[in-house]
Amino acid sequence: MDPIVGLEGLVPPGSSAALMASGSVWAEGVVYIPATHTVRWSDIPGNRIMQHDLAIETTSVYATDVEFTNGRTLDHDGSVIQCSHGRRRLERDRDGSVTPIVDHWNGAPFNSPNDVVVAADGSYWFTDPPYGIIFPREGHAGVREYGDHYVFRHEPQTGETRAVVLDVEEPNGLAFSPDGSILYVADSSGIPQDADVVQPGVGNSHIRAYDVVGSRCKNGRTFATIGAGVPDGLRVDTRGNVWTSAADGVHVYSPAGEWLGRIPIPETVANLCFGGADGNELFIAATTSVYRVTTLVTDSSF
Numbered sequence: 001m002d003p004i005v006g007l008e009g010l011v012p013p014g015s016s017a018a019l020m021a022s023g024s025v026w027a028e029g030v031v032y033i034p035a036t037h038t039v040r041w042s043d044i045p046g047n048r049i050m051q052h053d054l055a056i057e058t059t060s061v062y063a064t065d066v067e068f069t070n071g072r073t074l075d076h077d078g079s080v081i082q083c084s085h086g087r088r089r090l091e092r093d094r095d096g097s098v099t100p101i102v103d104h105w106n107g108a109p110f111n112s113p114n115d116v117v118v119a120a121d122g123s124y125w126f127t128d129p130p131y132g133i134i135f136p137r138e139g140h141a142g143v144r145e146y147g148d149h150y151v152f153r154h155e156p157q158t159g160e161t162r163a164v165v166l167d168v169e170e171p172n173g174l175a176f177s178p179d180g181s182i183l184y185v186a187d188s189s190g191i192p193q194d195a196d197v198v199q200p201g202v203g204n205s206h207i208r209a210y211d212v213v214g215s216r217c218k219n220g221r222t223f224a225t226i227g228a229g230v231p232d233g234l235r236v237d238t239r240g241n242v243w244t245s246a247a248d249g250v251h252v253y254s255p256a257g258e259w260l261g262r263i264p265i266p267e268t269v270a271n272l273c274f275g276g277a278d279g280n281e282l283f284i285a286a287t288t289s290v291y292r293v294t295t296l297v298t299d300s301s302f
Contacts, residue, residue, distance in 0.1 A: 001291075006261020007252055010241065010296055017249075017263055017284060017291040021052050021059040025137075027285035028233075029071040029115070032275020035078055039275060041285050042069045044085070045137040052290065054276065063096070068132060068139045071115030071173070071233070071271065076122060083113035085132025085139035090116060090124060090154065102154045105161050108145035110152075112138070115173045115233060115271070117301075120180050123215070124154045125164070127171035127185065151185055153215055164217045169204050173233040173271065176212070177255070178240055178300035183210045183217055186231035186244065205230040207244060207253075224253045233271030233285070237297040243282070245269035250284060265291055274299035 001016040024043040027050070032039050039052045040062060049069060051062040067086030072093075075081050079094040081101070088110045089103035101124065103109060112132025117125050129149045132139030151165035151174065165171060170189035176182065189203035206225040210217035229247025236242055240255035250263040250272055267287035275281055279298035284291040 001266070002264035004261065004263050004293070006259075007263070008261075010237075010252065010260065011263070012294060012296065015293060017265055017293040020283070020290045020292045021050070022289040023059070024050060024285075024288050024290075026270065026287060027290055028270045029069060029082065030233075030271050030273050030283050030285040030290060031072045031074060031080065032273055032281075032283060033074065033078075033080070034275075037277070039273075039283050039290065040072065040080070041271075041290060042066075042072070042082075044068050044070060047086075066098075068112075070113070070132070070138075071126075073116050073118055075118055081116050081118060081124060083116055083126060085112040085114075088112055088132070088139075088142070090126055101156070102159075102161055105146065105150075105152060105163065109142075111142075111144055111149060114171075117174055117176060119153075119176065122156060124156065125151065125174060125176075125183070126154070127151050127174055129170040129172055129188070131191075151183075151217075155215070162215060164215070165208075165210060165220070167220055168208055173231065173245070175234040175236045175242070176300070177236055178238055181212055183212050184208070184223060184234055184236065184242055185210070186234055188230040188232055190230045203230075207231050207234065207242065224257050224259070226251065229268060232269065233273075235272055235274060235282075236300045237274070237295075238300050239297060240300070241297070243272060245271060245284075245286075250282070263293055 025045040029042040049062040072082035090101040133142035150163040172188040173186040187204040190205040209223040232245040249265040269286040
């Protein structure tokens with residue numbers, strides 16, 4: 001594996017990513033589960049969920065016929081909150097028992113919820129691009145019932161669902177700053193819908209940042225533009241640095257939007273998460289495989 005570029009003080013000198021597991025068609029939605037010391041991810045076209053046991057270093061199929069799950073995260077109680085393309089909903093997996101959380105807004109079904117984060121107040125924030133209804137291998141053919149692609153906030157206590165970001169063309173990954181005052185949202189509308197490569201000048205390949213004011217987002221601005229492919233999954237470390245997927249690896253930006261370096265990965269990266277016993281391992285879902293690299297930081301929410 002090629003050595004890491006830059007990232008002084010964020011990864012050990014001379015380190016590089018290592019292959020942890022392979023065999024997926026398109027690996028996505030990776031999360032670390034402390035209770036079982038496992039890493040779980042979606043193989044979306046395979047319509048299954050995979051899991052790697054870090055204690056014995058073995059990979060197994062966690063579940064099949066899962067209706068094309070995508071992104072996931074941990075709730076405050078340790079259960080897994082995940083996005084379902086096929087069911088067009090946000091759902092909870094508690095020890096293998098899957099139950100719905102929310103599947104519509106203003107009477108209309110979602111497109112295909114893609115990624116989700118849990119805020120400090122327990123609310124669920126998730127993106128809703130169209131990939132599960134326009135890509136045959138990622139869900140079921142459908143239409144955009146509310147006519148757009150938004151970022152939503154769902155309040156589990158009241159059941160209220162609110163559209164909080166309306167100006168991202170195709171919102172994908174998302175993450176909060178360490179203090180929860182900024183929401184970062186990847187716009188991956190540069191993903192080709194009928195070609196094998198991103199077409200220059202078609203769609204967006206950037207990360208947007210928003211000030212979080214209560215349950216609303218304000219002052220949207222472009223935080224960083226990705227030069228290799230499009231941004232997909234995001235994570236923010238305790239120092240406020242943004243770690244984002246790209247076509248050639250994981251790119252890292254300072255809180256001010258300065259490019260700090262790159263972790264080269266030989267496959268297109270879809271998503272990533274921090275985890276491990278000390279929270280300082282970065283797990284990277286990339287096309288057919290999941291890679292890992294030890295860092296000197298942890299996730300802001302770990």
